[in-house]
Amino acid sequence: MTPTYYLLLSALLFSIGAVGVLVRRNAIVVFMCVELMLNAVNLSLVTFARINGSLDGQVMAFFVMVVAAAEVVVGLAIIMSIFRTRRSASVDDSNLLKY
Amino acid sequence: MSLPAVDVLSQFLAQQPEPVQRVVDTVTTGEAIAFWVLGPLALAGALGMLFARNAVHSALWLVVTMLSLGVLYMIQQAPFLGFVQIIVYTGAIMMLFLFVLMMVGRDSSDSVVEVIRGQRLAAALLGIGFAVLMVGSVGRALTSVQSKGLAEANTTNGGNVGNIGTKLFTDYLFAFELTSALLITAALGAMILAFVGRDGKPARKTQKELVEERFQEGKRVGSIPGPGVFATANSVATPALLPDGSVSEESLFEVIEATDSSTLSDDLAEVAGTGHQPDSHALKGSES
Numbered sequence: 573m574t575p576t577y578y579l580l581l582s583a584l585l586f587s588i589g590a591v592g593v594l595v596r597r598n599a600i601v602v603f604m605c606v607e608l609m610l611n612a613v614n615l616s617l618v619t620f621a622r623i624n625g626s627l628d629g630q631v632m633a634f635f636v637m638v639v640a641a642a643e644v645v646v647g648l649a650i651i652m653s654i655f656r657t658r659r660s661a662s663v664d665d666s667n668l669l670k671y
Numbered sequence: 672m673s674l675p676a677v678d679v680l681s682q683f684l685a686q687q688p689e690p691v692q693r694v695v696d697t698v699t700t701g702e703a704i705a706f707w708v709l710g711p712l713a714l715a716g717a718l719g720m721l722f723a724r725n726a727v728h729s730a731l732w733l734v735v736t737m738l739s740l741g742v743l744y745m746i747q748q749a750p751f752l753g754f755v756q757i758i759v760y761t762g763a764i765m766m767l768f769l770f771v772l773m774m775v776g777r778d779s780s781d782s783v784v785e786v787i788r789g790q791r792l793a794a795a796l797l798g799i800g801f802a803v804l805m806v807g808s809v810g811r812a813l814t815s816v817q818s819k820g821l822a823e824a825n826t827t828n829g830g831n832v833g834n835i836g837t838k839l840f841t842d843y844l845f846a847f848e849l850t851s852a853l854l855i856t857a858a859l860g861a862m863i864l865a866f867v868g869r870d871g872k873p874a875r876k877t878q879k880e881l882v883e884e885r886f887q888e889g890k891r892v893g894s895i896p897g898p899g900v901f902a903t904a905n906s907v908a909t910p911a912l913l914p915d916g917s918v919s920e921e922s923l924f925e926v927i928e929a930t931d932s933s934t935l936s937d938d939l940a941e942v943a944g945t946g947h948q949p950d951s952h953a954l955k956g957s958e959s
Binding site for chain 2: 576580584596615648649
């Protein structure tokens with residue numbers, strides 16, 4: 573076994589997250605799938621840091637975590653304010669700009 | 672006088688982690704076992720999140736994935752990130768998700784109706800294709816990669832945390848400063864987005880407005896006098912007396928006023944002091 577296996581796991585997790593973003597209709601679950609994709613990228617960054625023998629990858633993963641935290645806060649606030657006006661957390665119901 | 676425990680502790684604190692002169696990084700058997708346990712667990716968590724109908728179940732499956740990833744970071748020589756993953760992601764972010772789910776989307780389970788026809792099939796094909804492409808290319812391209820390992824970076828100069836801190840405050844200082852701006856913006860944005868104005872409800876009246884309203888209605892301003900406030904009795908049947916000795920009509924209890932006066936004659940006599948008086952021997956029983 574080589575560290576490449578972690579990259580394969582990361583790729584699988586990323587694809588599952590991407591499929592979830594496309595398939596799920598609940599806005600919060602879509603958001604969780606985005607988090608899963610970010611986590612998958614973090615895993616590959618940590619693996620690259622190990623392969624390269626320098627800590628830069630870990631620092632980048634750290635920054636990704638910070639940005640993800642900020643993103644979650646703002647995104648959940650947006651979802652809540654949409655829910656307050658339209659009484660729904662489904663991404664299908666936000667279709668006022670459709671026609 | 673020195674305690675042996677203090678000696679041991681100070682020796683432990685004084686010793687530096689020894690630099691390891693190993694350049695080539697190998698995957699130990701323990702790490703392989705951990706990977707083959709945690710990797711499928713992480714995948715199962717991700718698939719569970721994808722297929723769970725209930726949004727809360729999805730969140731809990733994602734917690735499984737994130738915990739496994741945290742442990743994977745630790746065995747990948749990133750102990751700091753592993754703990755940050757567990758504390759920040761599973762501790763803070765996922766709990767925030769659960770919090771919002773409980774407030775907003777718990778009962779709104781996913782609709783089964785496809786708004787765009789064939790979207791799910793297309794998404795599944797796209798995902799599988801993407802996974803095959805990524806796994807195939809990465810697996811083929813990186814077969815002969817020799818991992819250098821972080822043994823040196825994790826043992827010299829303060830270890831993993833110390834070296835990450837050094838990098839943060841030297842090479843990545845500008846990005847780190849930008850992070851602070853990002854966090855402040857995110858906090859402000861969340862406050863503004865989640866703020867509920869007082870548009871719907873009328874504002875609460877102040878105490879001054881309440882007083883003025885009461886005087887303008889022209890009703891009684893003070894409180895109604897209570898019955899039986901004088902020394903002889905505290906019965907509700909006893910009316911309050913005004914300063915001139917007359918009965919205050921407002922203190923009369925309407926139920927008692929409506930009853931026949933003969934049924935209350937005993938009470939009236941007691942109040943007037945002409946009727947039954949308390950007997951100090953009454954408690955002794957028949958001997959009195």
